[in-house]
Amino acid sequence: MRPFDYIRAEAQSDATRAGAEGATIIAGGTNLLDLMKLEVMAPDKVVDITRLDLGEIGEARDGGLRIGALVTNSDLAADMRVRKNYPALSSALLAGASGQLRNKATTGGNLLQRTRCYYFYDTDQPCNKRAPGSGCGAIGGASRLHAILGVSENCIASHPSDMAVAMRMLGASVEIESEDGETRVVDLAEFYVLPGEDPSVETVLKPGDLITHVILPAPRAGRQTYRKVRDRASYAFAMVSVAGRVSVQDGRITEAALAFGGIGSQPWRDGHVEEMLVGEEPSTALFAKAADALLADAVTQDGNAFKVPLTKRTLIATLKDLTAEIAQ
């Protein structure tokens, strides 16, 4: 690991000022330190935000929740309001990492965790995300973990978070404080940016920006679930995951929200697929049609083409669960 200066933020403004001056924020440290040990990330200044007062889950004005950026993944998953009203979020958190990691991992850090692409992690390999302009080793290389939606010719890295997939499905937004002390709220739909020309840019955050909260809108009707398919039963990243909420009335789907992990360059949501379901009677044929629409633009490699049929099957199974006793 390269040497670095350590700054402990006592106030949010310490963190934003340090960030604007080039320091990298550390929260739980479970992703940043992993990457610093490998020198994939090599900040010369690190600002510790763990003493800031951002560890509470409060009620938002509209009946939703306002989650402090430092709330740990364990505390968020165990919060009774989350378990009752946003069960897909509790399930997604509990499907991620391990008990020890969830005790350290924070809400803000989880959103910003970097890809698990092998080429990103190996500083001897080309990677446009780590070293812009060096190329993409995964295209034509090992791509089992990689994305099939929202990719570019410069990068096919997938976003690894489970939590963010559930939050995307729930319509969460991110509250950000910038160096000038201003606060802005960005919908998670606009928070991540596509890899395009420069895959090293992953979000709309600027130097000096501090995530202070994640806001969940008031709970909505319907059944929720998070289904994760992975290479082993626990403690592994998603090959494919689906967060879903569906309401059914009088035999017809009245609302549907779906987000996907393991297959997108960011937590993936496609409003068109949801619209296809609304107003229809649940059926396997309908679900298959929705899956085909979701995957119509998939760009695959030899190593990850299996994700097309796997996503289709996972989505059908998820929608059957969410509409059970009604679907044929």
Place this chain on the structure above:
Amino acid sequence: MKTTLTVNGTTHEVEADTRTSLLDALRNHLDLTGSKKGCDHGQCGACTVIVNGRRINSCLTLACMHDGDEITTIEGIGTAEQLSEMQANFVKHDGYQCGYCTPGQICSATAMLDEAKAGWPSNVSGDLTGTIDLTDDEIAERMSGNICRCAAYPNIVDAIRETAEGRK
């Protein structure tokens, strides 16, 4: 950088480079070599310690971030003369072979029982809001952050189950 750590009830001042992980501070600066380094990347759990009541991977956190924190390592869980219940049950059930993962397993299991007691659900709990019954599946899921290369898993689960039952 100077950091104050209270480890197993004793307060220490550690003078270490900012890069020092909590694991390295414990092992190299405080000579508490019970906590093990398996992967140094959060993947194996051999370095598990309990900080302010919660189990964490001590390899993935900086010592200087823990100024003022209370840390329990395997040395603080019990002694050779006075084993904790969990330790005694690992011995009874032969919950190890080479023993390298064992300090991490025991710290992790000890804190895991408190998580279950607090009603935290897991990925295999059928009902997110129900009461927790520590079945073998529950124990395996909650302990999945501790890898055992010798694959002593069935015996580890036996040791944890017996400890959990003893506490009921």
